[in-house]
Amino acid sequence: MYPKIVCLGGGTGLPNLLRGLKLYTNRLTAIVTVADDGGSSGILRNELKIPPPGDIRNCLLALAYTEPFMEKLFQYRFKSGTFKGHSFGNLFLAAMTEMLGNFELAIKESSKVLAVKGTVLPSTLDDVILEAIYEDGEKACGESHIPNSRKRISKVMLKPTNAKPLDEALEAIQTADAIILGPGSLYTSLIPNLLIKDITLAISKSKAKKIYVVNVMTQPGETDGYSGSDHVKAVINHSSSDVIDFVIINSGQIPDHLLSRYLLDGSTPVKCDREKIEAMGYKVVTASVINPTDVVRHSPKLLAEVIMELI
Numbered sequence: 001m002y003p004k005i006v007c008l009g010g011g012t013g014l015p016n017l018l019r020g021l022k023l024y025t026n027r028l029t030a031i032v033t034v035a036d037d038g039g040s041s042g043i044l045r046n047e048l049k050i051p052p053p054g055d056i057r058n059c060l061l062a063l064a065y066t067e068p069f070m071e072k073l074f075q076y077r078f079k080s081g082t083f084k085g086h087s088f089g090n091l092f093l094a095a096m097t098e099m100l101g102n103f104e105l106a107i108k109e110s111s112k113v114l115a116v117k118g119t120v121l122p123s124t125l126d127d128v129i130l131e132a133i134y135e136d137g138e139k140a141c142g143e144s145h146i147p148n149s150r151k152r153i154s155k156v157m158l159k160p161t162n163a164k165p166l167d168e169a170l171e172a173i174q175t176a177d178a179i180i181l182g183p184g185s186l187y188t189s190l191i192p193n194l195l196i197k198d199i200t201l202a203i204s205k206s207k208a209k210k211i212y213v214v215n216v217m218t219q220p221g222e223t224d225g226y227s228g229s230d231h232v233k234a235v236i237n238h239s240s241s242d243v244i245d246f247v248i249i250n251s252g253q254i255p256d257h258l259l260s261r262y263l264l265d266g267s268t269p270v271k272c273d274r275e276k277i278e279a280m281g282y283k284v285v286t287a288s289v290i291n292p293t294d295v296v297r298h299s300p301k302l303l304a305e306v307i308m309e310l311i
Contacts, residue, residue, distance in 0.1 A: 002024070003178060003308075004025075004172075004175060004176050005025060005028050005178045005311070006028075006030075006031060006172050006179045007028065007180040008031045008181055008193045009030075009033065009181070009190050010033035010055040010193075011184040011189040013182060013183035013184030013185070013189060014055070014059060014189070015061065015062035016062070017298070017303060017304070018059060018118070019300040020299070020300030020307075021300075022062070022118065024308050026117040026118060028063060029119045029120075029121065029169075029176075030062075031122075031169050031193055032055045032120060033055060033189055033192040034052055035158070037052065037130075037144050038144030040054060044086075048097070049127075053090045053093040055189075056120055057074060057087065057089040057090055057093060060074075060114055061089070061114065063116045063120065064114040064116050065115045065116075065117055075088075076088045092110065093106055096110055103122065104122070107120055123166075124166070124196055128163050129159045130157075130188065131157045132146040132155070132157075132187065133155050133156075134151040134154055136151060138151065147188070147221025149221070150224070152224065156187050156191055158196065163196050165196050165199050165202075173199065173202040176206060178211060178310075179203055179210045181212045183213045183216070183303075184215070185215075185219055185222055187223075200243060203239075203240075204242035211244075212231075212235060212244045212247050212282075213307075214248065216289075216297060217267045218268050223270075225268075227272075228247065228249045228270055228276075228277055229277045231270065232282065241280075246282065246284075248285045249285070251272065252288030252290045262296060285306060285310065287302070289302045
């Protein structure tokens with residue numbers, strides 16, 4: 001029997017992880033943050049009053065077994081005119097939502113079109129806004145604005161605070177063999193899912209193996225100077241100490257020519273301070289899980305192998 005795995009996140013990290021895990025199981029559920037308010041997703045969200053479709057689109061494509069041309073079509077962005085900056089996939093999901101009158105149903109029907117193996121769910125259907133409080137007491141409202149100040153974040157909050165998750169998402173968590181948190185932007189992709197109280201409660205109560213995948217590099221404006229333990233602290237401080245069992249941190253070497261480029265942007269490798277994480281009660285797994293090409297990110301295949309060994 002294939003293991004049942006639930007992954008929570010957003011941005012580019014979650015679909016990257018899904019591409020690796022789908023090599024091992026077709027019982028995957030992606031629970032995706034819907035706090036995005038920038039770019040094409042933000043425009044469609046504001047004008048059509050629908051949840052932002054961008055991260056949902058990317059996760060659908062990650063789990064799709066469709067023609068490569070279809071994936072290219074869904075990722076295609078218009079280069080001029082009224083639709084400049086919009087991806088076809090975002091417009092497709094918006095059209096399906098308007099036609100069916102329901103965003104959740106639009107995702108399910110789009111899954112059929114793309115031959116998706118697995119399930120993609122928004123973390124909530126409520127119209128949520130992410131707000132950050134920096135260490136100096138100032139605030140920023142809106143996911144796309146939070147990293148801009150380059151100030152150190154104290155905490156983030158979701159408004160409304162009582163956003164409700166989908167019943168299907170809670171059921172997936174309750175019946176999972178493993179729950180994966182991350183990788184992805186800590187405060188704007190991962191933590192917003194955990195700010196939905198019923199989701200955190202369900203993960204805390206779950207008997208599944210709970211695995212947190214720490215980002216390879218720090219992210220300017222979100223996690224400047226963060227070590228592995230700083231990432232873990234941020235996750236549990238915004239949720240519960242019971243949402244993690246294992247912490248995966250990359251130990252692979254980053255090529256100098258790539259590292260120098262990231263350093264210029266203010267991004268550094270996340271330090272593995274194993275002793276601090278283990279003192280918090282979590283098991284640390286280190287492995288070379290990167291695939292450095294023109295960017296430094298997790299290798300879907302290598303990361304999935306490490307996760308499957310834990311499961």
